[in-house]
Amino acid sequence: MSTAKTRAGSAEKRSAILTAARELFLTDGFDRSSVDAVAARAGVSKRTVYDYFGDKQTLLEAVFDAVGQSVLGTIRRTIDDTLHDVTDPAELESALVTFSMRIATDMLDSTEYATLQRLDRTGSGHLPHHDDRPLTDAPEEAIGERLAAFARAGLLDVPDARLAADHFIALTFGVTISRLGSANAAEDPRVRPLVVEGVRAFLRAYRSTRSSRPRRR
Amino acid sequence: MSTAKTRAGSAEKRSAILTAARELFLTDGFDRSSVDAVAARAGVSKRTVYDYFGDKQTLLEAVFDAVGQSVLGTIRRTIDDTLHDVTDPAELESALVTFSMRIATDMLDSTEYATLQRLDRTGSGHLPHHDDRPLTDAPEEAIGERLAAFARAGLLDVPDARLAADHFIALTFGVTISRLGSANAAEDPRVRPLVVEGVRAFLRAYRSTRSSRPRRR
DNA sequence: ACTACACTGCACCGTGTAGTGTAGTTCGCG
């Protein structure tokens, strides 16, 4: 009655379409998802889809941006939640594991981020391209900043924050995804060990020489 | 006359089609490549394509296998060439860099391997699936074996060869591909530093504690 | 000369789907 019901507001429809499109594009691929299917899933007429977004390409770009924003948000939030006040070297490993597991789990289907990048090149090959889309790099930057902070606190040895972030991501998410594909991390019991070992390898490579002795294993 | 010219042998046509299909699938994606285009590029009639491979799906699987074989061959050969007789810890880093750079360069368009895996899930989602396709994992196994050999020689500390291989690949090729996309590594000057740093990180994480002191940078 | 074979070239069918045009319905608002 009172609460936001001035006509099924355009914002709601828009986001419904975006969500439906994201789900379909992510699971079936861009080409194999028809606009009719997107419209049906969003509970909206096909015409409305075309009224909101001009054509299928533009819809893809919109999905792209939305997913990027969402992923970035999740990462920033999770950094704050799990890595913010870690000062004890002994806590670092478990904190990083918790962080990685939460990232892997929280994203709606967990591999959103990877699939996002896959859609980038698979989707068409001629998107406005990366100069115009710093979104793709933002998560790495965010993680890099946090690692640099650990370095300033004497926990890590990080000459190049961005590179270290790439290495961290590769060792945890990268390995998990390339081994298990798009499995939903929440349930699969193979995920955690993989992440733990990734974090350990990262720490062996980046832990500050001035902190705890390299107690192997 | 004598040397394999009994009619434009079926083997030649077959491989021409396979090559054309691979190039198109890899650059444009499976869905966006028409069978007509493949036939044209192979210099063959569309009908012939359908006579050789039954349908488009089967063609994809054939390409899949062919690329897998080729990648595996390249990796095995390169391991033999660049890593076989390394016994001095001091040589290890440069040997691994040489190995990685040659892999990144030798493959026709360098990212064949990654794109292969992308096609796996992007291509259709319903290939006979990995139980039946150990090809996808073979490169990791091969590298893992070599790392295990280094471990036996006292150069590395490798409790889990397969995992170490995954980590190595992630730190070198994984990072390079995710940062630069499908750039042809031969020319791009950004590739080498990335690979070098990946190898160094790997060695920091896996170098045997009994060998050279961790001389940081 | 005749046959078998490996292909080409082309017409052709069916279908899935991007995108559009439009008439009609619903609903809030003055």
Add this chain to the structure above:
DNA sequence: CGCGAACTACACTACACGGTGCAGTGTAGT
């Protein structure tokens, strides 16, 4: 009530593409 905006339902165009059938052609072997 009547207006206009937001949508839906639906019909319809245009086209690309997977796949097939078939007639015809060049070549090798007999």
